[in-house]
Amino acid sequence: MTEFFAGIDRIAHEGPESTNPLAFRHYDxxxxxxxxxxxxxxxxxxxxxxxxxxxxxxxxxxxxxxxxxxxxxxxxxxxxxxxxxxxxxxxxxxxxxxxxxxxxxxxxxxxxxxxxxxxxxxxxxxxxxxxxxxxxxxxxxxxxxxxxxxxxxxxxxxxxxxxxxxxxxxxxxxxxxxxxxxxxxxxxxxxxxxxxxxxxxxxxxxxxxxxxxxxxxxxxxxxxxxxxxxxxxxxxxxxxxxxxxxxxxxxxxxxxxxxxxxxxxxxxxxxxxxxxxxxxxxxxxxxxxxxxxxxxxxxxxxxxxxxxxxxxxxxxxxxxxxxxxxxxxxxxxxxxxxxxxxxxxxxxxxxxxxxxxxxxxxxxxxxxxxxxxxGTHDAFVADRYAGWQGAEAQAMLKGERSLDQIADRVISEGIEPQPRSGRQEYLEGLVNRFV
CATH class of the missing domain: 3.20.20.150 (Divalent-metal-dependent TIM barrel enzymes)
Structure with a gap:
């Protein structure tokens, strides 16, 4: 032992109620x-x-x-x-x-x-x-x-x-x-x-x-x-x-x-x-x-x-x-x-x-x-991207559809996407539940 840290013992975990500045409250x-x-x-x-x-x-x-x-x-x-x-x-x-x-x-x-x-x-x-x-x-x-x-x-x-x-x-x-x-x-x-x-x-x-x-x-x-x-x-x-x-x-x-x-x-x-x-x-x-x-x-x-x-x-x-x-x-x-x-x-x-x-x-x-x-957060993200599991989405992603084929489908099916909320504030509040 040196003299530099004399008087300081090994730091122990004492729990979240401890007021000892030389103890861990959360690290066990x-x-x-x-x-x-x-x-x-x-x-x-x-x-x-x-x-x-x-x-x-x-x-x-x-x-x-x-x-x-x-x-x-x-x-x-x-x-x-x-x-x-x-x-x-x-x-x-x-x-x-x-x-x-x-x-x-x-x-x-x-x-x-x-x-x-x-x-x-x-x-x-x-x-x-x-x-x-x-x-x-x-x-x-x-x-x-x-x-x-x-x-x-x-x-x-x-x-x-x-x-x-x-x-x-x-x-x-x-x-x-x-x-x-x-x-x-x-x-x-x-x-x-x-x-x-x-x-x-x-x-x-x-x-x-x-x-x-x-x-x-x-x-x-x-x-x-x-x-x-x-x-x-x-x-x-x-x-x-x-x-x-x-x-x-x-x-x-x-x-x-x-x-x-x-x-x-x-x-x-x-x-x-x-x-x-x-x-x-x-x-x-x-x-x-x-x-x-x-x-x-x-x-x-x-x-x-x-x-x-x-x-x-x-x-x-x-x-x-x-x-x-x-x-x-x-x-x-x-x-x-x-x-x-x-x-x-x-x-x-x-x-x-x-x-x-x-x-x-x-x-x-x-x-x-x-x-x-x-699991709530993971489930939210999975649901947000769930559409990509569909057959046509997977075909686009895997290179099985050309640009003109994709365009033809949008026109023939009359696809008009509607925005969905990203619910950022909800998710930020969700994180705070665990902190």
């Missing part, structure tokens, strides 16, 4: 929902970068936090890991996630950075064995260092592409060694700011080639987890190639990777793309590429990715409804890509943030399960 890992333990449904993970590496900065100001592990050497990195696993254990989360730059200081060369990453992985193995906490996914930070200012895979300099490829390999190796269940690629700067200096086609081909290399290496080393691409529309890059789920699917189809790669969907990124989170989840479910989620929220009054902890049970309900309809998580889970506010200075604030998020998700999961169990 052993509660059975639709035949499965809640812990197995939600598969919570703590994000190493926001919880351990975030210094409290924002676009207009620097560090506000003062943590004993801040430092650019391996002793500080090991202390950070010790604090991290104490946090994971006291929260009772089964997983964590990390970028390489979160867990080890940058070396003077790629070889030194990789050696430091492997040394921290050794320490992680010990802590994982002690605590039982597992790795949901690993990834490489290919956006913070100035070498990546014009992109990583999409950089005009092939040496940057090669450096990024080597960095991804090192992180895939560590993710494999630690038993990670997924590997994520987030192209923070894979896009462009102006077409005046950009060869769009070349950059897309480079990005497709890098992802193909990743998939090839996955099979070479026998990695059993999923490869996940994380959509993000903007900020900092003006035109991001992985804009949203639909754009990612089109990209995957173009390069023949739609059966090899799924998506890791973040609430804040859906928001920046002009979508709701449930839309992105529904699109991924429909296209067959749903993988995992980053759970957070944005501030509607700010124009950047603010990464608050989730606090709206209704939004969580609509999200987990889509996740349950997709069959639930397999290798994926609920990673809190969320950070406490820069004025939330105390160690206990990290617990308050995660308890808020975990309880919000638990309420959403239970409400979504109740919606599905009730």
């Amino acid at each position: 890992p052993d509660e059975v929902v639709l035949g499965k333990r809640m812990e197995e449904h939600l598969r919570f993970a703590v994000a190493y970068w926001h919880s351990l590496a975030f210094e409290g900065l924002d676009p207009f100001g620097g560090r506000t936090f003062d943590r004993p592990w801040y430092g650019d050497d391996m002793d500080h990195a090991r202390l950070k890991a010790d604090v991290a696993f104490e946090l994971f254990s006291k929260l009772g989360v089964p997983y964590f996630c990390f970028h390489d730059a979160d867990v080890r200081p940058e070396g003077a060369s790629h070889a030194e950075s990789t050696a430091r990453l492997n040394a921290i992985a050794d320490h992680f193995e010990t802590k994982m064995a002690e605590t039982g906490v597992k790795l949901l996914w690993g990834t490489a930070n290919l956006f913070s260092n100035r070498r990546f200012m014009a992109g990583a895979a999409t950089n005009p300099d092939p040496d940057v592409f090669a450096y990024a490829a080597a960095t991804i390999k090192a992180n895939m190796d560590v993710t494999q060694r630690l038993g990670g269940e997924n590997y994520v690629l987030w192209g923070g700067r894979e896009g462009y700011e102006t077409l005046l200096n950009t060869d769009l086609g070349a950059e897309l081909d480079q990005m497709g080639r890098m992802l193909s290399l990743v998939v090839e290496y996955k099979h070479k080393i026998g990695f059993k987890g999923a490869i996940l691409l994380e959509p993000k529309p903007q900020e900092p890059t003006k035109h991001q190639y992985d804009f949203d789920v639909a754009t990612c699917y089109g990209f995957l189809k173009r390069y023949g990777l739609e059966d090899e790669v799924k998506v890791n969907i973040e609430v804040g990124h859906a928001f920046l793309a002009g979508h709701s989170f449930e839309h992105e989840l529904a699109m991924a479910r429909t296209l067959g590429i749903f993988g995992s989620i980053d759970m957070n929220r944005n501030d509607i009054q700010c124009g950047w990715d603010t990464d608050h902890f989730p606090n709206d049970p209704r939004e969580a309900t609509l999200a987990y409804y889509q996740i349950l309809k997709a069959g639930g998580f397999t290798t994926g889970g609920t990673n809190f890509d969320a950070k406490i506010r820069r004025q939330s200075l105390d160690p206990v604030d990290l617990f308050h943030g995660h308890i808020l998020g975990m309880d919000t998700c638990a309420r959403g999961l239970k409400a979504a399960a109740a919606m599905i169990g009730d």
Whole structure:
């Protein structure tokens, strides 16, 4: 144990009547929902970068936090890991996630950075064995260092592409060694700011080639987890190639990777793309590429990715409804890509943030399960589209009718469709019954 969280015990479930701020009111890992333990449904993970590496900065100001592990050497990195696993254990989360730059200081060369990453992985193995906490996914930070200012895979300099490829390999190796269940690629700067200096086609081909290399290496080393691409529309890059789920699917189809790669969907990124989170989840479910989620929220009054902890049970309900309809998580889970506010200075604030998020998700999961169990919503949607089960409708859908044949039938039968109410307000009220 470290001294950083002294006085904070493991967080327990005390029920909805509890007023204890250091207890779960709704998240009970052993509660059975639709035949499965809640812990197995939600598969919570703590994000190493926001919880351990975030210094409290924002676009207009620097560090506000003062943590004993801040430092650019391996002793500080090991202390950070010790604090991290104490946090994971006291929260009772089964997983964590990390970028390489979160867990080890940058070396003077790629070889030194990789050696430091492997040394921290050794320490992680010990802590994982002690605590039982597992790795949901690993990834490489290919956006913070100035070498990546014009992109990583999409950089005009092939040496940057090669450096990024080597960095991804090192992180895939560590993710494999630690038993990670997924590997994520987030192209923070894979896009462009102006077409005046950009060869769009070349950059897309480079990005497709890098992802193909990743998939090839996955099979070479026998990695059993999923490869996940994380959509993000903007900020900092003006035109991001992985804009949203639909754009990612089109990209995957173009390069023949739609059966090899799924998506890791973040609430804040859906928001920046002009979508709701449930839309992105529904699109991924429909296209067959749903993988995992980053759970957070944005501030509607700010124009950047603010990464608050989730606090709206209704939004969580609509999200987990889509996740349950997709069959639930397999290798994926609920990673809190969320950070406490820069004025939330105390160690206990990290617990308050995660308890808020975990309880919000638990309420959403239970409400979504109740919606599905009730069946009223599903029945309404099925009835709305029931006409498509008719013989002529199926013939049109299957390509058995030409355009002129369809037109002839409309004229000969005197078809004059009448609008039917979509009953949106009724359905919104229906959702509220379960939240």
